Structure formats: structure tokens, C-alpha cells
């Protein structure tokens with residue numbers, strides 16, 4: 036059937052890593068990873084309007100501008116426009132798009148906001164331009180755009196991600212979880228965090244985390260969640276280290292970090308419990324503080 040829609044609106048979700056191990060450094064400079072990612076309900080909203088010329092434009096339409104990073108680029112360096120351009124080039128499409136984003140996911144946060152925007156652009160324009168590219172081709176393009184983009188091309192709640200992050204194996208997850216997420220004022224640069232990784236260490240397995248998710252015994256997740264990049268990031272970002280300590284003291288719970296940070300999070304089991312845990316954190320020095328759900 037011909038797709039006659041001239042516009043489409045899609046959510047671009049943020050991810051949280053509940054497990055991340057670095058298996059080694061590769062010859063191409065990237066690190067070989069094994070991580071478990073969860074898709075959250077914290078989302079940017081992207082609106083795509085088809086245009087008959089091949090122009091691509093991007094604009095921010097935020098009701099609350101505090102969510103938009105001051106340096107959020109609107110030029111060709113933005114992953115949204117890079118994704119759209121990659122799709123045009125791969126298909127020799129002569130169509131264009133006027134793209135509007137309502138930005139909610141903080142930047143340099145380890146929540147993969149930019150990667151999710153890129154994946155959502157591939158999915159949205161594939162539909163809007165009626166390109167009918169198969170998922171395998173969208174995955175190929177996604178891997179050229181960044182290490183976390185493929186997770187969002189796959190339509191799953193939870194996945195083990197391998198390689199530099201682009202090899203996605205969806206895994207089952209029973210039940211739902213809530214988290215309190217907090218990003219300190221200063222974000223982390225991913226390459227800087229990787230550069231601070233210590234010398235050799237014994238690799239941890241993702242298996243206990245995937246077992247807990249599959250079994251639905253989600254109250255055990257805090258016992259097995261782990262992120263190898265936490266210590267390097269803590270040494271890089273004193274504000275994050277302080278925030279993690281404050282969250283731990285005020286909530287008496289272990290605090291985790293997503294991706295390369297600087298978002299830290301606490302695991303709760305119901306939205307109500309998460310809201311209760313958030314209360315003593317209000318007033319701490321954060322750029323972003325929210326309850327998210329999986």
C-alpha cells in the first residue's frame with residue numbers, strides 16, 4: 036500500500052544501562068563491550084514533515100527550553116540530520132523533511148539521547164518517504180552513526196549489546212521497574228571516560244542481570260547491576276562522585292551510573308516508591324532529576 040502520510044510523530048526513548056563490562060580495546064580504537072540496556076519512558080518527541088525538495092531542516096520546539104543543551108547543534112553535525120542524510124544517500128531519495136524536536140533527554144548523560152534521535156529518524160523517514168528499507172539495512176546505517184543507535188532500531192525493552200554496542204540481542208524482561216535518575220551539572224565525555232579505564236581486571240558476566248530480568252525477580256537487580264565505567268567516570272567528574280554519595284546517603288540504596296555517565300540512578304520497584312526516594316534528593320545540585328519507568 037502506498038504511504039500517503041505527509042507527516043509523522045514518533046517518540047525517541049532514552050536507555051539505561053543496568054550492566055556494562057569493557058572486554059578490551061580494539062585496533063580501531065573502540066572498546067569491545069558487553070552491556071544490558073533497557074528502554075525507558077523518558078522520551079524526546081520528533082515530528083517529521085515530508086517536503087518535495089531534498090532539503091533537510093531541524094528546529095527545536097520545546098515548551099520548556101531548560102531541557103535543551105545550550106550547545107545543541109542544529110546544523111549537519113546533529114545526529115538527526117546525519118541519519119536523514121545517510122538514508123537519502125543510501126536510497127538516492129530526492130525527498131526532504133522538516134524535522135522538529137521536543138527535547139527532554141539531557142545530553143552527555145549516558146542516556147543515548149542523540150543515538151535514539153538518530154534511530155528514530157531512520158525509522159520515521161523510512162516510513163514517511165515510503166522507502167521500505169528492511170531492518171537489516173536500517174541496522175547497517177545505524178552502526179555508521181554511533182555505537183548506541185542500533186539498540187533503538189530494534190523494537191525491544193531489554194537487550195544485551197555487544198561489539199562496540201551495535202550487536203543487539205533482545206532479551207526477555209518480566210514485570211516493570213522504576214528508577215530515580217539524576218544528572219549532575221557537568222556531563223561526561225565518553226572518550227575521556229574510556230581513557231581512564233584502569234589496567235587489567237577480571238571480566239564480569241551479564242548473565243546474572245539477564246537472569247533477574249527474565250525471571251521477574253526484579254527486587255534482586257540491585258545485587259547484580261554493574262558498570263565498569265563507574266570508577267573512571269567518578270575520578271573524572273567530582274560533581275558526579277559527590278552526587279552519587281549524596282544519593283546513597285539520603286536513600287540508603289546502591290547508586291548506579293548509566294553508560295559513560297554522568298546520569299546516576301537508583302532502582303525502585305514501583306513509581307510510588309521511586310517518587311518517595313526522589314523527595315530527599317530535591318535541592319541537590321542536579322541538572323536533571325526525574326522518575327523514569329521501564
Ligand code: C5P
Nearest residue numbers: 064065066181182183199200225226229
Ligand atoms: O560510537 P559513539 O559515537 O557513541 O562513541 C563515542 C566515543 O566513545 C568513541 O569515539 C570512542 O572514543 C568511545 N567508545 C569506545 N568504545 C565503544 C563505544 C564508544 O571507545 N564501544
